[in-house]
Amino acid sequence: MIRNPILPGFNPDPSICRAGDEYFIATSTFEWYPGVQIHRSKDLVNWDLACRPLNRASQLDMRGNPDSCGIWAPCLSFADGRFWLVYTDVKRLDGNFKDAHNYIVTAPSIEGPWSDPIYVNSHGFDPSLFHDDDGRKWFLVLQWNHISNSIGGHPRHPAFDGILLQEWSETDGLIGQPKKIFSGSAHGLTEGPHLHKRGGWYYLTVAEGGTGYGHAVTMARSRSIDGPYELHPQTHLITAKDTPDWPLQRAGHGQIVETPDGEVYHTHLCSRPLPGRFSPLGRETGIQKCEWREDGWLYLEGGGTLPKVQVPGIGAAIPRAPQRIERTFKDASLPEEFQWLRTPHPERLFTLTGSALRLTGRESVGSWFEQALVARRQEHLTYRAETTLTAFDPETYQQAAGLATYYNRHKFHFFAVSRNDRLGRCLTLLSCPGDWPDGKLSFPAEPIAISDEPIDLAVEVNGAHQQFFWRQSGDWQPFGPELDASVISDEGGRGEHGSFTGAFTGMLAFDITGQGKTADFSRFSYAPEGT
Numbered sequence: 001m002i003r004n005p006i007l008p009g010f011n012p013d014p015s016i017c018r019a020g021d022e023y024f025i026a027t028s029t030f031e032w033y034p035g036v037q038i039h040r041s042k043d044l045v046n047w048d049l050a051c052r053p054l055n056r057a058s059q060l061d062m063r064g065n066p067d068s069c070g071i072w073a074p075c076l077s078f079a080d081g082r083f084w085l086v087y088t089d090v091k092r093l094d095g096n097f098k099d100a101h102n103y104i105v106t107a108p109s110i111e112g113p114w115s116d117p118i119y120v121n122s123h124g125f126d127p128s129l130f131h132d133d134d135g136r137k138w139f140l141v142l143q144w145n146h147i148s149n150s151i152g153g154h155p156r157h158p159a160f161d162g163i164l165l166q167e168w169s170e171t172d173g174l175i176g177q178p179k180k181i182f183s184g185s186a187h188g189l190t191e192g193p194h195l196h197k198r199g200g201w202y203y204l205t206v207a208e209g210g211t212g213y214g215h216a217v218t219m220a221r222s223r224s225i226d227g228p229y230e231l232h233p234q235t236h237l238i239t240a241k242d243t244p245d246w247p248l249q250r251a252g253h254g255q256i257v258e259t260p261d262g263e264v265y266h267t268h269l270c271s272r273p274l275p276g277r278f279s280p281l282g283r284e285t286g287i288q289k290c291e292w293r294e295d296g297w298l299y300l301e302g303g304g305t306l307p308k309v310q311v312p313g314i315g316a317a318i319p320r321a322p323q324r325i326e327r328t329f330k331d332a333s334l335p336e337e338f339q340w341l342r343t344p345h346p347e348r349l350f351t352l353t354g355s356a357l358r359l360t361g362r363e364s365v366g367s368w369f370e371q372a373l374v375a376r377r378q379e380h381l382t383y384r385a386e387t388t389l390t391a392f393d394p395e396t397y398q399q400a401a402g403l404a405t406y407y408n409r410h411k412f413h414f415f416a417v418s419r420n421d422r423l424g425r426c427l428t429l430l431s432c433p434g435d436w437p438d439g440k441l442s443f444p445a446e447p448i449a450i451s452d453e454p455i456d457l458a459v460e461v462n463g464a465h466q467q468f469f470w471r472q473s474g475d476w477q478p479f480g481p482e483l484d485a486s487v488i489s490d491e492g493g494r495g496e497h498g499s500f501t502g503a504f505t506g507m508l509a510f511d512i513t514g515q516g517k518t519a520d521f522s523r524f525s526y527a528p529e530g531t
Contacts, residue, residue: 001313004248004309004310005285011037012073015128017078018257019083023041024038024039025076029339030069031069031341035062037052044265044313045319046319051110062342063370067501070090072087075194086103086129086139088100096148096159099122102120102125102141104118105117124142124144126207133197137170138195142190142191145160157189161180163184163190163204164181165181184206184208184218185218187216187218189207189209191206192252202225202229203298204219205217205254208252213244215239219235237290237305238300239251240305251286252269269284270285273491280489288307322528323531324531329521329523339375340373342371349362355522357520358520364512365430373404374507375406380528383505384460385459386456389402389519389520393517395419400414400418400428402414402509403415404508405459405503405505406504410439411433411434411487411493413429414430415459418447426449428445429444433483433487444480462485466482
């Protein structure tokens with residue numbers, strides 16, 4: 001059996017394709033660098049990170065992109081012996097405009113090399129590329145209507161102005177004029193188009209209902225690629241919008257894939273919210289077994305629209321058990337689970353010394369340009385993370401380094417070594433528990449003096465609760481009060497639709513004097529509950 005989610009912790013908008021006997025899923029990374037995560041599997045049960053293809057300045061530079069902007073809803077396909085990746089770089093979130101620019105890169109294998117991008121258009125976001133069986137290629141994208149009354153963070157239907165279709169070729173670019181082929185169902189907020197062809201029908205799946213609890217996969221079909229498209233008898237193929245106590249919520253936005261034996265699956269994003277509807281793991285990737293019925297429509301196997309936690313697989317693979325991960329930073333490259341924010345120039349943020357990860361303090365926590373945060377996804381509702389800070393000599397309170405739980409500039413907790421005029425080198429706690437739009441810091445604990453020796457820092461997260469710990473010798477001891485971990489979630493702060501990435505934990509340093517004070521971390525561990 002396949003157990004959902006198959007990609008836990010902030011892996012939204014899953015675009016799936018098959019190449020031979022391997023399956024690949026591309027997911028959104030928003031402001032995290034490198035851009036786009038691509039996982040691979042042969043059994044649909046266990047998935048491994050294959051690459052993050054947008055890894056250099058010629059492909060992607062997100063410095064200045066606001067929170068929850070950057071890479072939205074990539075589309076991955078395999079055709080003509082190559083992988084094709086379509087992606088959007090969104091430059092604005094709030095207000096009427098989005099400034100969404102769409103590109104295509106290709107590679108002969110999933111590992112690359114991935115090409116420099118070909119610019120396509122900027123009509124809107126969530127682009128996809130469809131390879132028809134006659135060799136023609138078609139570009140689909142949401143058209144964004146900035147003159148509607150839709151305001152960022154509180155989307156209204158008129159801004160989602162239908163799905164555009166236009167022919168595209170690698171030599172000539174876009175051909176002819178775009179045509180609106182689908183305006184969506186009455187559910188609205190229509191985005192995320194993907195085409196699938198079978199039996200002379202073009203099947204269009206779209207995401208509807210926004211990124212929150214009204215999310216859904218909607219299906220339509222047409223004999224002609226440019227429509228008109230008729231809605232599925234159920235309208236929605238996958239949704240939990242009418243079942244608030246279902247374990248997989250916010251189900252929507254995915255794509256069809258068929259096995260070599262003709263079995264059919266559909267990916268979708270989903271979340272596993274805490275009580276009170278807070279999703280620190282963000283939107284994750286799930287997959288559902290489907291079936292074609294005599295009426296020519298696709299349905300979930302067994303009927304209904306609710307996404308199942310357990311799904312029949314294609315073989316005898318067993319899902320891997322959660323594992324404790326320990327990193328010592330002795331290699332020349334960063335361990336694959338880590339990312340940083342926005343910049344294609346990570347050498348200004350960190351280096352690997354052979355014995356430590358050395359962060360160079362840059363701008364403040366929450367900067368949209370250069371922030372020295374190296375972190376990994378929270379993939380479990382309960383976990384413990386630890387790190388050892390071996391070398392950091394702050395000269396002022398404007399310099400700090402330590403361990404963070406982080407969502408965005410308005411939602412984080414930062415347990416830091418810094419300097420206090422009275423205490424000298426000290427431990428302190430900086431928190432921004434969902435303060436929006438001010439981003440106002442709070443300081444939940446009085447600083448305490450510590451020696452110049454290396455220091456171990458840890459955080460335990462259990463659902464909506466988190467506690468920091470430290471030691472320089474002897475036993476671990478708590479620091480500060482128990483903090484609210486639920487705010488480090490999609491719904492924390494400004495609430496549903498206001499942000500839609502996921503929680504991270506990792507090592508952070510800032511130096512707002514501009515002098516680039518460095519901090520060395522010799523290890524980092526992440527242990528899910530029970531490991």
